Amino acid sequence: GRSDKVAPPGKDSLMVLVPVGHLRQGEEEDWEALRAKARKFVLARMSKLIGTDLAPHILREKSYTPLDWLHSYNLDKGATFGLSHSFTQVGYMRPRNKHARHDNLYFVGASTHPGSGVPLVLLSAKLTAERVLKDVLARS
DSSP states (O other): OOOTTTSOTTOOOOOOOOOOOOOBTTBOOOHHHHHHHHHHHHHHHHHHHHTSOOGGGOOOOOOOOHHHHHHHHOOGGGOTTOSOOOGGGSGGGSOOSBOSSOTTOBOOSTTSSSOSSHHHHHHHHHHHHHHHHHHHHHHO
16 A cells, blocks of 8 residues: 655655666765765656656655765665675675574675575575574474
């Protein structure tokens, strides 16, 4: 069903994702300027696609930068999708969902096996839950 918490009655909500890099030590970014530039680009592109200026119709707006993700959710380097997809951080080489030394410590999410993105994070949760159940039953 529709939620009036997201948009007022008779109105709609819209979420736009603009991928950006993560925070890098020793490299300062002007996130406010980048946010303004991305907003301008997105509104121009969407307005062109639908044939009407969207800006006057925006009632509320919220945007996040890597600094927001770092400070609000303690995400390493403000990276919402976890580890990067470099050769040494994909597939089998991604961190396992069970700690190698601590028997009762499990991990789930974008930075663990199998990877980032909603489908893979859900699969990570499923695999970790199955492993926890298997381990608990084996101890019984």
